Amino acid sequence: MGMWTTILDNMLRGLVKTGTLNVTYADGTAARFQGADGPELEMHLHDPELPRKLVLRSDLALGEAYMDGRMTLGADDDIGAFLSFLMINIDQSSDLWWRRSTHALRIMRRRLDQWNPAHKARENVAHHYDLSAALYDLFLDTDRQYSCAYFRNPDMSLEEAQVAKKHHIAKKLCLTPGMRVFEIGCGWGGMALTLAQDYGVDVLGVTLSTEQLTYARQRAEAAGMSGRVKFELMDYRSVTGQFDRVVSIGMFEHVGVPHYREYFDTVRDRLSEDGVALIHTIGRASPPGTTSPWVTKYIFPGGYVPALSEMSAAVEKSGLYPTDVEVWRLHYAETLRHWHDRFMARIDEAEALFDQRFTRMWRYYLKASEMTFRHARQCVFQYQMTRRQEAAPLTRDYMSED
Numbered sequence: 001m002g003m004w005t006t007i008l009d010n011m012l013r014g015l016v017k018t019g020t021l022n023v024t025y026a027d028g029t030a031a032r033f034q035g036a037d038g039p040e041l042e043m044h045l046h047d048p049e050l051p052r053k054l055v056l057r058s059d060l061a062l063g064e065a066y067m068d069g070r071m072t073l074g075a076d077d078d079i080g081a082f083l084s085f086l087m088i089n090i091d092q093s094s095d096l097w098w099r100r101s102t103h104a105l106r107i108m109r110r111r112l113d114q115w116n117p118a119h120k121a122r123e124n125v126a127h128h129y130d131l132s133a134a135l136y137d138l139f140l141d142t143d144r145q146y147s148c149a150y151f152r153n154p155d156m157s158l159e160e161a162q163v164a165k166k167h168h169i170a171k172k173l174c175l176t177p178g179m180r181v182f183e184i185g186c187g188w189g190g191m192a193l194t195l196a197q198d199y200g201v202d203v204l205g206v207t208l209s210t211e212q213l214t215y216a217r218q219r220a221e222a223a224g225m226s227g228r229v230k231f232e233l234m235d236y237r238s239v240t241g242q243f244d245r246v247v248s249i250g251m252f253e254h255v256g257v258p259h260y261r262e263y264f265d266t267v268r269d270r271l272s273e274d275g276v277a278l279i280h281t282i283g284r285a286s287p288p289g290t291t292s293p294w295v296t297k298y299i300f301p302g303g304y305v306p307a308l309s310e311m312s313a314a315v316e317k318s319g320l321y322p323t324d325v326e327v328w329r330l331h332y333a334e335t336l337r338h339w340h341d342r343f344m345a346r347i348d349e350a351e352a353l354f355d356q357r358f359t360r361m362w363r364y365y366l367k368a369s370e371m372t373f374r375h376a377r378q379c380v381f382q383y384q385m386t387r388r389q390e391a392a393p394l395t396r397d398y399m400s401e402d
Contacts, residue, residue, distance in 0.1 A: 004052040005029075011055065017092040019085055025051070041085055042074035063294035063368075067361045080340075080367040087375035132353055133211055136188075139343040139366075143190040144215075147250035147280065148332040148380045158338040161331075166194045169247065171399050172278045172324065172384055174392060175199040179244035182206075182270050184236040185251025189216030189229070195247075196228040203229045204243070206236055237262065242272045252281035252311075253303050257288075260306075260314035267385070268318045274391045276384065277320070282332065283308055283381040292368075299365050308381060315385060323392040324384035324399075329373075332380055336370035 005025060012021065012033045019038025024030045026048040045051070047070040053061035065071035066079065073082050136144055141159045149161035150168050169191070173181070177200030183192050186205025189212075195201050207213050216231040236251075246267050255263045267277050288307045295303065308325070315322055343350065343366060350359045372378045386392050 002051070004055055007055050008051040009033075011058075015089050015093050017089050019089070021085070035089070038088075039081065039085055041078075041082055043082070044072045044074070046070050046072070057293065060293040060297065063292075063298070063361075063364055066364050067298075067357050069356075069360070079364060080371065083368050083371040084375060087371050091375065133215060134353055135350065135362075138346045138350055139339045144188040145190055146187055148282070148328060149335040149338075150328070151331055151334055154334075158335070158342075161335070162190075166191055167198075168399070169249065169278055169280060169382070170195060170199055172276075172382065173245045173247060174276055174398065175201055175245065177201065180204070181245040181247060182239065182243040184246065184248035184267075185254075186212070186216060186231055187250070188212050189219045189231060191247070191249055192216070192229050192231070193219060193223060193225060196225050197223065201228075201245070204239070205229065205231045206234050206239060207231065208233065208235065237266055239266075239270060241270070242275070243270055244272055244275055246270055246275065246277040247280075248278075249280040250282070252279055253305060254300070256302055256304060257306070257310060260310060261317055264314045264318035264320060264385075268320050268387060271387050273387055276323075276386050276392055279311075279381075279383045279385070281306065281311075281381055281383070283311070283327075283379055285327075285377040285379050295365075295368075298361055305378060306381075311381065311383060315383070320385040320387065321389045321391075322383065323386050323389065324382075324396065326382040328380035328382070332378075333370050333373035336366055336373065340366040340370065 009031055012023065012031070016033040017035040019036075020032065020034045020040040022030065022032050022040070022042050024042070024044045026046055045065070047065065050061065050065055050070060053065075062071070073079060136146065140146060141149075141162045143159070143162055145162040145165065148165065149156075149158060150165035151161045152164050156164065173195075175181075175195065179201045181192075181195055181201050181203045183195075183203055183205040186192050186207050189205065192203040192205040196203050205216065207216070210233060213231055213233045217226075220226045220229045220231065252263070267279075271277055282305045284305050284307050286307065288310050289305075291300075291304050312322070340363065343362065347359055347363075350362065384392060
C-alpha cells in the first residue's frame with residue numbers, strides 16, 4: 001500500500017461515522033470503513049493516481065473521477081446514494097483536521113473566485129447558459145423554468161409546480177395593470193411573459209446569455225407580446241431609469257459577495273419611491289462559506305450560494321427596507337429530483353448532443369445539488385424589500401389569495 005493510499009484510508013476512517021463504505025483500489029486491494037448502522041456502498045478507484053488526488057483536492061478530484069469513469073460505484077452506479085452517504089458523514093465530521101485545512105484554504109480564495117465585473121460575468125454566464133438549447137429541453141419543464149419550483153401540493157407535476165412558483169412570486173410583487181417591471185436575469189423569458197400576459201404589466205428583462213435572449217425574444221413575438229415585454233442583452237448594472245417593481249429569480253447566486261452592495265444599491269436606484277422588489281435565490285442555512293471547486297470549474301464559474309446574513313448586511317447598507325423573507329426548504333430538492341429523472345430518461349439524446357463524459361458530469365451536478373438541499377443546510381430565500389416600509393401590505397394575507 002502506497003503513502004497516498006494510507007493517508008486516504010486514514011481520512012476515510014475518520015470521515016465515516018454512519019454506514020459502511022467498501023473501497024477497492026486500482027491494484028485490487030480493498031478497505032472497509034464502518035460507522036454506526038446505515039447504508040453500505042461500494043466504491044471502485046480504477047486509477048492508481050486517484051488516492052493522491054483525493055487527498056490533495058478531494059472535492060474536485062471526486063467529481064472529475066466520476067465524470068471520467070475512473071471511479072465507479074458498484075453495479076447500479078447510484079451516484080445519488082453515494083453523495084447522500086458522503087454528505088451525511090461530512091455533516092458529522094467538521095472537526096477533522098483535513099476538513100478544517102481545506103475550508104481555510106477555500107475561504108482565502110473566495111473573494112477572488114467571486115470577483116464578477118461585467119465582462120467576467122458575461123463569460124461566466126456563457127459557460128453554462130449558452131450550451132445547446134436542446135440540452136435544457138431534455139429535463140426542464142415546457143416553460144424552461146431553470147429555478148426552484150413551488151410544490152404547494154406534493155403530488156404536483158413539475159409543470160404545475162413551476163406555474164405555482166411564478167404566481168407565488170407575482171403575488172408578492174403586488175402588481176396592478178400598467179406597472180413597469182425590471183427583471184434581473186430573465187432566463188428564457190417565462191416569468192416576464194407570465195407577468196405581462198396574466199397581470200397586464202410591462203417588463204424589461206435582461207440577460208447575459210445570447211442563447212436565452214434569442215429564445216426569449218422569439219417567444220415574446222410568437223405570443224404577440226413584443227410591445228409589452230422587452231428583452232435585452234445587458235448587465236443589470238447598465239440599466240437606467242426607475243420601475244414600479246424589480247424581480248430576480250435564480251440570478252443572485254451569480255453576483256458574488258464582493259458585488260452585493262453594488263447589487264442592492266442598483267435595486268434601490270431602479271425602484272420607484274413606492275416600488276417593491278422580490279429576490280429569489282438559493283441560500284445557505286449556515287454561516288458564510290465557499291463554493292465547491294468542482295462546481296466552480298465545471299458548472300457555475302463565479303457562483304456562490306449566500307448566507308442570509310450576507311444578503312441582509314448588504315440590504316441594510318443600501319437603505320432598502322426588508323418587508324418579508326420566506327424560506328423554502330425541500331422544494332428545490334424535489335425540483336432537482338424531477339430534473340434528474342427527466343434527464344436520465346433521455347440520456348441517450350444527451351450523449352448524442354455531447355458525449356458520455358458530459359452526461360456523467362451533468363448527472364453528478366444534478367444529484368450533488370439535490371443531496372445538498374437534502375443534507376447540507378441549503379434552501380431558497382425569497383427576500384422582499386422596498387424603499388418605504390408602507391409600500392408593501394402590512395400582513396401576509398395577500399400572498400395566499402387565489
